[in-house]
Amino acid sequence: xxxxxxxxxxxxxxxxxxxxxxxxxxxxxxxxxxxxxxxxxxxxxxxxxxxxxxxxxxxxxxxxxxxxxxxxxxxxxxxxxxxxxxxxxxxxxxxxxxxxxxxxxxxxxxxxxxxxxxxxxxxxxxxxxxxxxxxxxxxxxxxxxxxxxxxxxxxxxxxxxxxxxxxxxxxxxxxxxxxxxxxxxxxxxxxxxxxxxxxxxxxxxxxxxxxxxxxxxxxxxxxxxxxxxxxxxxxxxxxxxxxxxxxxxxxxxxxxxxxxxxxxxxxxxxxxxxxxxxxxxxxxxxxxxxxxxxxxxxxxxxxxxxxxxxxxxxxxxxxxxxxxxxxxxxxxxxxxxx
Amino acid sequence: xxxxxxxxxxxxxxxxxxxxxxxxxxxxxxxxxxxxxxxxxxxxxxxxxxxxxxxxxxxxxxxxxxxxxxxxxxxxxxxxxxxxxxxxxxxxxxxxxxxxxxxxxxxxxxxxxxxxxxxxxxxxxxxxxxxxxxxxxxxxxxxxxxxxxxxxxxxxxxxxxxxxxxxxxxxxxxxxxxxxxxxxxxxxxxxxxxxxxxxxxxxxxxxxxxxxxxxxxxxxxxxxxxxxxxxxxxxxxxxxxxxxxxxxxxxxxxxxxxxxxxxxxxxxxxxxxxxxxxxxxxxxxxxxxxxxxxxxxxxxxxxxxxxxxxxxxxxxxxxxxxxxxxxxxxxxxxxxxx
Numbered sequence: 001x002x003x004x005x006x007x008x009x010x011x012x013x014x015x016x017x018x019x020x021x022x023x024x025x026x027x028x029x030x031x032x033x034x035x036x037x038x039x040x041x042x043x044x045x046x047x048x049x050x051x052x053x054x055x056x057x058x059x060x061x062x063x064x065x066x067x068x069x070x071x072x073x074x075x076x077x078x079x080x081x082x083x084x085x086x087x088x089x090x091x092x093x094x095x096x097x098x099x100x101x102x103x104x105x106x107x108x109x110x111x112x113x114x115x116x117x118x119x120x121x122x123x124x125x126x127x128x129x130x131x132x133x134x135x136x137x138x139x140x141x142x143x144x145x146x147x148x149x150x151x152x153x154x155x156x157x158x159x160x161x162x163x164x165x166x167x168x169x170x171x172x173x174x175x176x177x178x179x180x181x182x183x184x185x186x187x188x189x190x191x192x193x194x195x196x197x198x199x200x201x202x203x204x205x206x207x208x209x210x211x212x213x214x215x216x217x218x219x220x221x222x223x224x225x226x227x228x229x230x231x232x233x234x235x236x237x238x239x240x241x242x243x244x245x246x247x248x249x250x251x252x253x254x255x256x257x258x259x260x261x262x263x264x265x266x267x268x269x270x271x272x273x274x275x276x277x278x279x280x281x282x283x284x285x286x287x288x289x290x291x292x293x294x295x296x297x298x299x300x301x302x303x304x305x306x307x308x309x310x311x312x313x314x315x316x317x318x319x320x321x322x323x324x325x326x327x328x329x330x331x332x333x334x335x336x337x338x
Numbered sequence: 339x340x341x342x343x344x345x346x347x348x349x350x351x352x353x354x355x356x357x358x359x360x361x362x363x364x365x366x367x368x369x370x371x372x373x374x375x376x377x378x379x380x381x382x383x384x385x386x387x388x389x390x391x392x393x394x395x396x397x398x399x400x401x402x403x404x405x406x407x408x409x410x411x412x413x414x415x416x417x418x419x420x421x422x423x424x425x426x427x428x429x430x431x432x433x434x435x436x437x438x439x440x441x442x443x444x445x446x447x448x449x450x451x452x453x454x455x456x457x458x459x460x461x462x463x464x465x466x467x468x469x470x471x472x473x474x475x476x477x478x479x480x481x482x483x484x485x486x487x488x489x490x491x492x493x494x495x496x497x498x499x500x501x502x503x504x505x506x507x508x509x510x511x512x513x514x515x516x517x518x519x520x521x522x523x524x525x526x527x528x529x530x531x532x533x534x535x536x537x538x539x540x541x542x543x544x545x546x547x548x549x550x551x552x553x554x555x556x557x558x559x560x561x562x563x564x565x566x567x568x569x570x571x572x573x574x575x576x577x578x579x580x581x582x583x584x585x586x587x588x589x590x591x592x593x594x595x596x597x598x599x600x601x602x603x604x605x606x607x608x609x610x611x612x613x614x615x616x617x618x619x620x621x622x623x624x625x626x627x628x629x630x631x632x633x634x635x636x637x638x639x640x641x642x643x644x645x646x647x648x649x650x651x652x653x654x655x656x657x658x659x660x661x662x663x664x665x666x667x668x669x670x671x672x673x674x675x676x
Contacts, residue, residue, distance in 0.1 A: 035664075321380065
């Protein structure tokens with residue numbers, strides 16, 4: 001009797017893994033069914049998000065981390081890399097990145113790299129990425145790194161998927177970049193200044209630490225009887241801990257600072273496990289996934305139950321500005337279950 | 339008898355416009371009701387998307403275009419600017435941009451600037467932006483510019499909202515930026531090299547034109563009997579026209595190139611109107627909006643009809659990896675309408 005696709009993935013077949021990833025990315029019924037069967041095997045991998053602006057050297061940093069997990073940890077960890085490029089409806093920078101990686105990591109059966117371009121649909125990429133990550137998780141990869149290009153909604157979405165978010169910067173970014181950092185810092189569990197052999201590294205470090213202080217204040221200042229007062233911020237993690245995002249310097253071309261970065265990632269993992277945040281992040285991720293699936297299922301049912309002609313007629317009324325979108329939607333949704 | 343909020347917006351009250359924008363952004367029932375009443379008055383404005391990486395000078399370019407529409411066109415156009423910052427859950431660069439703008443445009447009652455930060459929810463920002471644009475459209479603004487930070491899903495979403503998309507570049511961007519450009523070029527109706535007084539402008543222009551050629555080939559090459567053959571691409575716009583995205587150079591600090599840019603924007607508008615693409619873009623935008631509203635309405639009804647305890651129990655089963663998300667969603671959705 002031959003193995004099913006999920007069984008074959010669980011027993012370590014790389015070919016089956018590749019096949020399943022394609023099924024899942026394309027959203028086929030077979031892929032969904034297989035993922036459903038594999039789901040009980042998920043929840044063990046450490047999910048890392050790596051984000052940063054173009055030019056910060058994210059890809060080679062991810063590369064070096066993967067090498068570290070393969071060669072410097074005991075036992076070696078199985079590593080999956082998911083390179084997400086939301087700016088490209090087609091393949092783009094991500095594929096280029098893979099080629100560069102191949103030299104160091106090619107041929108290692110316990111490293112798997114997958115590029116993902118935009119599905120072209122709102123939220124589609126985050127959903128597809130979540131599904132691909134679950135496949136790797138069930139297939140027994142210990143560390144799954146999700147790399148995405150910075151400055152956009154996309155990495156906030158990716159941050160929701162992972163346990164630990166690395167935000168990568170490089171020295172010498174302009175003032176305009178500083179202005180958009182505030183939002184990204186909110187999601188950073190670890191800040192990395194890569195290319196730390198370049199001029200301006202001290203200025204970047206000072207700026208990042210100042211912004212971190214603003215984003216995650218250890219003390220809060222308020223006015224009391226006309227005087228500034230400082231009070232310590234309550235430790236608010238479930239387990240009573242408080243994580244202060246560290247700023248680390250790396251040079252990914254030489255590998256300098258990589259062991260320290262891997263150490264900080266490990267510390268964050270311990271923090272999550274001890275504080276209860278690991279379970280909390282799992283819960284909020286799965287809640288968001290349920291909500292998305294519920295929406296999709298409801299929409300699919302609506303489509304089955306609504307005549308295309310009725311829908312097109314409603315759209316025509318909106319196009320002619322005779323009715324507003326809200327009016328026709330109310331009529332469509334209430335009409336569809338009479 | 340006092341005017342309703344929509345009436346007051348239609349008769350030009352700036353105070354009512356501000357109030358309605360806040361209602362709409364916060365998704366209140368009053369805002370939705372007012373927008374529904376105003377909807378028949380939409381569909382007239384020219385919607386411009388302006389996107390590009392940080393540091394390209396997008397904001398001051400938008401500023402200069404607004405000044406041009408106020409001072410150099412006859413009759414002067416009423417201009418709204420929506421500055422979208424998806425990287426920031428809070429206020430950020432966008433607000434900074436407004437301050438800079440104020441010096442030139444403050445006090446002009448026919449210019450309105452609105453900053454929008456991320457709603458924090460997937461797709462929420464694009465939806466809120468669409469609603470804010472409809473408010474401006476109904477209030478009689480002739481040109482509505484939607485400015486967003488480059489490199490992400492967000493500007494692909496914004497491109498779906500608008501008639502004409504400007505992609506702004508600047509000389510001297512690195513190779514890594516080149517790699518991500520391919521996707522952005524797909525959405526560009528007009529390419530602008532801003533800061534064109536900087537070194538490297540010719541190289542940037544050559545690179546952009548080469549990539550445009552790839553993205554929108556005028557001729558296609560294929561192999562035939564071992565030889566490369568060139569065939570012209572079919573003109574495939576509904577009206578038989580074909581728009582070839584021009585590359586323009588501007589210096590937004592001095593205003594150089596702005597009249598030419600405004601001319602190209604006007605040409606694109608004529609092209610859209612004559613080719614039938616104006617109506618097509620309207621149709622696909624409204625279709626997407628209907629689908630989103632249908633999803634929201636279906637989800638709202640599901641929430642009303644599903645006991646919170648039932649939902650939480652289902653989530654707990656998923657967290658324990660006893661059931662997959664797909665299984666519980668099927669049960670929840672089918673169970674909710676028994």
